[in-house]
Amino acid sequence: MPDPLVTIVVVPRERFSHSERSLADIYEHTTYPFKLRYVSAGAPGPIQRDLEHESQQRGFHLICAPHYLSPNKARNLGIREIDTKYVVFLDNDALVAPGWLEALVQCAEETDAWVVGPLYFIGEFERQIVHMAGGVVHIKEQEGKRILYEEQYHFNTPLADVRVPFRRQTCGHLEFHCMLARTDVFERLGPLDEELLSVHEHIDFCLAVRQAGGSVYLEPKAVTTYVPPPPCKWWDLPFFMLRWSEEWNLATARHFNEKWGVSSVLHISDKSNSALEDTIIRFARGHRRLMTGLRVSESDDDRPESPLEQAEFMAAMFQSVDRDHVDLTLTTDDGSVIQSASALSPQALLERLPRALQEAEEKNLNVIIRPVSQDRPHEPALVRVDDLDSEKLRNVQPYAFLTLETQPQRYQCWLAVDKGNWRSAAVLRRLASARERTGSNGHGHLAGSINASQKYLRSDGSSHRVRLVEASTGLLNTIGQLESKGVLAYLEHSFIY
Structure with missing residues (x-):
């Protein structure tokens, strides 16, 4: 043959x-x-x-x-x-x-x-x-x-x-x-x-x-x-969000336009009359929404389990609500900064996570993360609610795109809130102002990392691990919705990003 x-x-x-x-x-x-x-x-x-x-x-x-x-x-x-x-x-x-x-x-x-x-x-x-x-x-x-x-x-x-x-x-x-x-x-x-x-x-x-x-x-x-998604699995999310990340899309469009001597690339069906942004950039933002509704729970047989899987999944969850840059910091139990990196892109974060988790394990350090706003139009506000007990968690969790157990039986919820109208913006400003008076730096624990506090050592001497409890990709709320469901009261001492 x-x-x-x-x-x-x-x-x-x-x-x-x-x-x-x-x-x-x-x-x-x-x-x-x-x-x-x-x-x-x-x-x-x-x-x-x-x-x-x-x-x-x-x-x-x-x-x-x-x-x-x-x-x-x-x-x-x-x-x-x-x-x-x-x-x-x-x-x-x-x-x-x-x-x-x-x-x-x-x-x-x-x-x-x-x-x-x-x-x-x-x-x-x-x-x-x-x-x-x-x-x-x-x-x-x-x-x-x-x-x-x-x-x-x-x-x-x-x-x-x-x-x-x-x-x-x-x-x-x-x-x-x-x-x-x-x-x-x-x-x-x-x-x-x-x-x-x-x-x-x-x-x-x-x-x-x-x-x-x-x-x-x-x-x-x-x-x-x-065959585009859905359906899909949780382990599709990190690559999917990187593949269609704003960083990759914008860098690609700039390179292509420069290479071929054009100002922009528009689809023939694009009726926006805008030559300021390529059609494909808007397509990619919309395409990321195909993952909206993907749910992961600690009760699922198939879920992120290893520290790296949980960390990468948390990063992808931020991207699902349009936050693709983060600050990543390693600290001691008393809050002393050992290592810090600012405004990491999705690719840079994925490259850094394995080393950060390994160093934190070896030196008993916290790995903390802070989503960074790019001030893009229609970007939602992110709200982080800490130290929830099981009863409070039941009230807040249905509206959270991400829920973590950061301490034994104490929980953290991340909510994405539309800030597109004046009333929403005013409420969010008030909540942010209240938190700013506490002087906290606004970093939260990274899923899959250890909580280095000596208070939470297990009986075998190992550190408590920050655990992914539940996630709902792209879940977005309005202030009116949170108010009508009685959730705003739990946000009074939250962090706003």
Whole structure:
């Protein structure tokens, strides 16, 4: 049997809980010969173990990285040492229809295309919703600025509403949900741009291909879909929030715009008449809301258990209510600061957490955290309520996006409160003023860390550990709601961020 012409490279897109289904689907619906390289970057334990088992059973190459990677970094890792004529990039939340791979390869062989993409659906195949059938970009001059407009043909359109038959044709760009490329393209262009952390990477690659004289084709005989959340698992949250973090999105947009000499990138459907902010930035903020409603409780069989899991999950919970920068400090029992870092970004925090937790364990230190406001429009206020007993907890916890046990049988609740009207702002200012008079610094214990106070030593001499009790992603309240439920009284000595 001749060697396969194509290597499939699977990378994490935004979560991990769809990985097992997607991998099984590839092998079930792909009869055309292929090699497979699977990049596992920061995969949670259950997924990593499944991938290791499947790799041994099926014989594919599993590439492991200990930390989360941006999609382009993962793709570049996956294409190293590829020896086939073609590579197909596939996200780990994609599903494929029978005949998909041979249709992509046949198109490339018959047209000499550098890049070929399928007809993309979104959601389960049964829904029959076309995500896109290729796309195009237009650059227009507006008030002295170059604006790049992105258009996706038949964007999120029910298949029944498409009146013109799909046909093989050239197009301006495709998406990395599934994309075939000639392997020698990377010898000509170099690796994918790793400064594109979260968005626009598909447009960038296709623009570079066309600029170098290559062609990009849609082959509708190949059909794939991708399945966005929900549902999802708690261990999806840290990577999902990093993947769509404001830091990654803004850095990516700035780099792309500078690279291609445009002021902004807008979707053709964007009617905001704003050239000040890329459409994709607003999309990403909205996309983060897909995780809203994810609940985790200490009574769940599947929950964050290790200190690092709980710490990373707490950081992601702050991002779910639009706080993606924090101060992180290590202190002694008497409050002396041993080490401090200010305004850590999501990626910087994830990189620092393992070392901070380890040092705190070795030296019996507290790890305390403080969310930092970026003063963005519509950013909610965060309210931290400390030292709740079990009875008070029952009244406050239903409105908290995060609940911790910080001392034995004493609890801390974090609430997100909309401050979009004058009355809410006035109440929050009053609460903040009352707390400021106490002179406290506003840091709270990090989930999973130890409470270094000698008062809370266990009988075996070990320190009490700050424990995640419950979390509800993206839970937002109004002052009126809290007032009507009698919760405001518990906020009189709270911290406001």
